[in-house]
Amino acid sequence: MSRYFLLACTLALQCVAASQEDYIVKDLPGLSNIPAVVRPVMHAGHLEIDEEHNTELFFWRFQNPKNNGTHQTLHRNELIVWLNGGPGCSSMDGAMMETGPLRVSDKLEVELNPGSWTQVADILFVDQPAGTGFSYTDSYDTELKQAAQHFWQFLKTYYQLFPEDRTKKLYLAGESYAGQYIPYFAKEIIENNSLNISLEGLLIGNGWIDPDIQSLSYVPFSLEAGFLDRQSPSMAQVLKQHEKCQQAIDDPSNHDFEKVECVKIFHSILAASRDETKPAKEQCVNMYDYRKHDYFPACGSNWPEGLPTVTKFLNLDAVQKALNLKSAKRWHECDGKVEFFFQPEHSVKSFDLLPKLLEKMKIALFAGDKDIICNHKSIEMVIEKLQITPGQFGFTNSRKSGWIYDGQEVGEVETQSNLTYIKVFNSSHMVPYDLPEVSRGLFDIITNSIEKRSTDIVTPVYDSRGNYKFVEEKQDTDQNEEEEKEKPPKHHHSLTFYVAEVAILAVLAYLLYSFYKSFAKSRKSAFLSLSSKKKKKQVHWFDESDIGMDQEAGEADHKPKSMLESVFNKLGYGGQYDTVQDGRDIEMAPVEEHEDQFIIQSDEEEFGHR
């Protein structure tokens, strides 16, 4: 190992050789309780990428003890880089709560994650952009291109330290805001590939890929999922916000990366979902998992449940020492400063990069179906607009299958050319947190390590030693073979249904667009943001609870019907509204002055200590 050196130079140009040895993670609380034969091989520490600004990115690399290129059968020589989102959220989320091999017990000791992705590949977690998690910097990134250049600089330094990884097939994976990072990083790697790295594929979970398209998913998704009640007095306000978002998107002079009007749809839905008859900690729907609830307006900031334990663990002196930190740093999940500076107003959205990337590699977009903030419908709407192959937008000629893991149908898979969409059932924003073993199958799918059974695909079940078997769907025991054979082949209605709905929405969007083209453009509102430090995908909580819901709730019923309300009425969404009269479609509620005056409030100040 120590054959490979990395020169770390100080300002005075005194260079000291850093070797892999210096990065070994020798001990962690509880590690010795894990049998050596399954104990992960780990390296962690900082790599300097910009000396002038003291920029050092932190990484943690895990390997199965026997998965070092010699022992794998289904998977060989693959390296996954996992990135969490934010911007500003640490990939230690991924390492300790999602795809990494270790979980933290209540006793603050590590134990094995049975769903570890190290069963299928080596995995590297990187805290970036600089300042995130355990990374250091004096100078924060503001744009995606800049983050991509820094990431590439990191990789080049990393490969100097681990030259054996250069021959491994590289996959970039992550979730949420990493839906922006990953395509940018992939582009940087393939355009500037002085190391001849073989970048094989991208896996993006509940990704934030196109803020405009995805914001328009919130209303239809929330109604369909049922946590937004179409009878709610706030519904008119929600729909009006949806219209304003559409208007902002259609405004050719509005180049905002994330439009304030669109962010506000999300807030208005969370506010509308509030149930003040419930105990305080259940009043708001959890924005990352609508099966769960949280305080208002935290609405999911106190999730995931495992976070407080992980935070305590990562702040233990013994742990920071074991992770070879150059100096102690208080770890928190998401860094407000990183998020504050990262405002990519000069970047195109990563959506625009996908068509070119699809010509060169596989891309899997997956989505836990219970997430709200980057919900599966929003990903389906993104795909609908995506050029999958030259001239082909959306799935036109795709192959659909059910996904079987350990005898259960755990999701649906749709593939066309190099694009795969995977909807994961019963899962939140953080799929590997909820369903670690199932989530590992996502990598089996992108690497085609699957078996096909009529209309289904089966991903393998692994044991802790990495042995695998394919377990088919369990049959009902009280059903005999004959009946089983007569059953018609399974259909996957839901995907088709969603696609149809998305198509309807596209038509609506076009109608609205035509309408708005003739409508005078609105004032540009002042954009003030005060970020919460706790968001997996950051939302700007500038208007938190005081968006004006309460004042407006009473008026809502009496306002003139807007086009969208009318349209929702026609679709059967708008139960409470009157039948649309002729000519109503081109009437719109006036935009009221006070709605753009935000009251700044932080959920941490107001609600953090409950």
Ligand SMILES: *[C@@H]1O[C@H](CO)[C@@H](O)[C@H](O)[C@H]1NC(C)=O
């Ligand atoms: C890799 O595998 C070889 C052969 O099984 C073994 O000797 C070596 O110790 C392994 N290296 C690591 C880092 O686990």
Ligand SMILES: *[C@@H]1O[C@H](CO)[C@@H](O)[C@H](O)[C@H]1NC(C)=O
């Ligand atoms: C490749 O990286 C170098 C060094 O960071 C940079 O100067 C160059 O512009 C990059 N090339 C491309 C095509 O991005």
Ligand SMILES: *[C@@H]1O[C@H](CO)[C@@H](O)[C@H](O)[C@H]1NC(C)=O
């Ligand atoms: C990358 O590949 C090119 C062309 O095959 C070769 O000239 C170059 O030396 C390679 N670079 C490295 C770092 O292996």
Ligand SMILES: *[C@@H]1O[C@H](CO)[C@@H](O)[C@H](O)[C@H]1NC(C)=O
């Ligand atoms: C799909 O990706 C492969 C590389 O993995 C590439 O060779 C192929 O041309 C791509 N297909 C299309 C239709 O672009």
Ligand SMILES: *[C@@H]1O[C@H](CO)[C@@H](O)[C@H](O)[C@H]1NC(C)=O
């Ligand atoms: C998981 O999701 C499927 C499909 O949505 C559903 O039929 C099943 O009941 C769910 N299982 C659980 C345990 O919630």
